[in-house]
Amino acid sequence: MLKLFDTLSGRKRGFRPLGGRFVRIYTCGPSVYSYSHIGNFRTYLFEDVLVRYLRYKGYRVKRVMNITDVEDKAIAAARREGVSLMALEADKIRAFWRDFDSLGMVRPDVVAKASEHVPQMIGLICRLCRKGYCIRRKDGVYFNVRRFSRYGSLRHLGGGRYLGIARNEDYSREGAWDFRLWKKWTRGDGETGWDSPFGFGRPGWHIECSAMSMHYLGERFDIHCGGADNIFPHHENEIAQSEGATGKKLANFWLHSRHLTLGKKKMSKRTGNVLYVKDLLGAGAHPGCIRFYLLSKRYRTRLDFSQAQFERRVCACERTGTILGQLRKIGDSGGNGMAGSKIAGRLLSAFGKAMDDDLDTGRAFRAIFSAFARIEAMIRKDKLSREDAKAILSAMGRIDSVLGVFGGA
Numbered sequence: 001m002l003k004l005f006d007t008l009s010g011r012k013r014g015f016r017p018l019g020g021r022f023v024r025i026y027t028c029g030p031s032v033y034s035y036s037h038i039g040n041f042r043t044y045l046f047e048d049v050l051v052r053y054l055r056y057k058g059y060r061v062k063r064v065m066n067i068t069d070v071e072d073k074a075i076a077a078a079r080r081e082g083v084s085l086m087a088l089e090a091d092k093i094r095a096f097w098r099d100f101d102s103l104g105m106v107r108p109d110v111v112a113k114a115s116e117h118v119p120q121m122i123g124l125i126c127r128l129c130r131k132g133y134c135i136r137r138k139d140g141v142y143f144n145v146r147r148f149s150r151y152g153s154l155r156h157l158g159g160g161r162y163l164g165i166a167r168n169e170d171y172s173r174e175g176a177w178d179f180r181l182w183k184k185w186t187r188g189d190g191e192t193g194w195d196s197p198f199g200f201g202r203p204g205w206h207i208e209c210s211a212m213s214m215h216y217l218g219e220r221f222d223i224h225c226g227g228a229d230n231i232f233p234h235h236e237n238e239i240a241q242s243e244g245a246t247g248k249k250l251a252n253f254w255l256h257s258r259h260l261t262l263g264k265k266k267m268s269k270r271t272g273n274v275l276y277v278k279d280l281l282g283a284g285a286h287p288g289c290i291r292f293y294l295l296s297k298r299y300r301t302r303l304d305f306s307q308a309q310f311e312r313r314v315c316a317c318e319r320t321g322t323i324l325g326q327l328r329k330i331g332d333s334g335g336n337g338m339a340g341s342k343i344a345g346r347l348l349s350a351f352g353k354a355m356d357d358d359l360d361t362g363r364a365f366r367a368i369f370s371a372f373a374r375i376e377a378m379i380r381k382d383k384l385s386r387e388d389a390k391a392i393l394s395a396m397g398r399i400d401s402v403l404g405v406f407g408g409a
């Protein structure tokens, strides 16, 4: 049985969909005020593998991903660059999909832009106000965190220990922990704004994901994913908003991937400590090998990028590709077909065991590489027949429908 580490309960739990064989997943997408870096793509790739593995196991999956195109940073960047918000973002969105596709990721079933779902956000804020969760201030509407007793549960901060942690423009000055649901228009917002019962303005960042996830997936769904930096405050606030409005548990599982660091530091566009997908592709790395590198450790394990380690892993990946090529060329001589089906069976079972253990892609790759060391020796000794090769290639084809590393092996 597939087990996944659920951040909310703080442990691995057996996964069962809420409704039959159908799995509904919401994944937080990019903010498009700047280009997404390879650290962001580690998260999108983990989500890609999660969706592919669920499909491999015979589940039907609906994945929704949002695009945050209305938020403080984007509006500030557009003003700084003297362009319209749309013009600033169009270029970043194009680049995002170019990188997304170049890594062979399966596009989400629904891509939802925040700017196209403002009525749903307004509706959700009205619902929260009716239930007494809103505080109206002169600059907008805020969520009254003290009214929601489970606040802090995702980050395991009970008893008000979250107080004072969240301090940025999203939060109220009067109560530093009350976060913004609706911001009234100010000159800094330029042409961005919508009419609402709370005045002309725009939604806060957190309400966007609550409104869009429930719009497409219902008030309860199976899995909510994101990067570890989304846990607090973004996902904590999503829980407060959605569960405050519905009284139901929003997601059955909360999955978070760890950062990809560079020089042991978090990638940051601001400090220039950053690497983009195009940098690695431009250096001649095969997209499959970039996928392998990003998946070479389980999504919850920290991965620190170093050029030397990256090159070593690319070599290991290419070596397996070469052996797969040799398997395809095997003629009729040698072997009896038995060895191949045995190896294929073992490969599939080791892969399934590793992936069922909270998507341990690192362990899955170790099993593949050690099997391929033996396969290479058998090819050298002419111990594999065409039938053997066919069985191994077919198993690798199934495995690679999830990993997407070996080029449709």
Ligand SMILES: [Zn+2]
Pocket: 027, 028, 029, 066, 209, 234
């Ligand atoms: Zn989100």
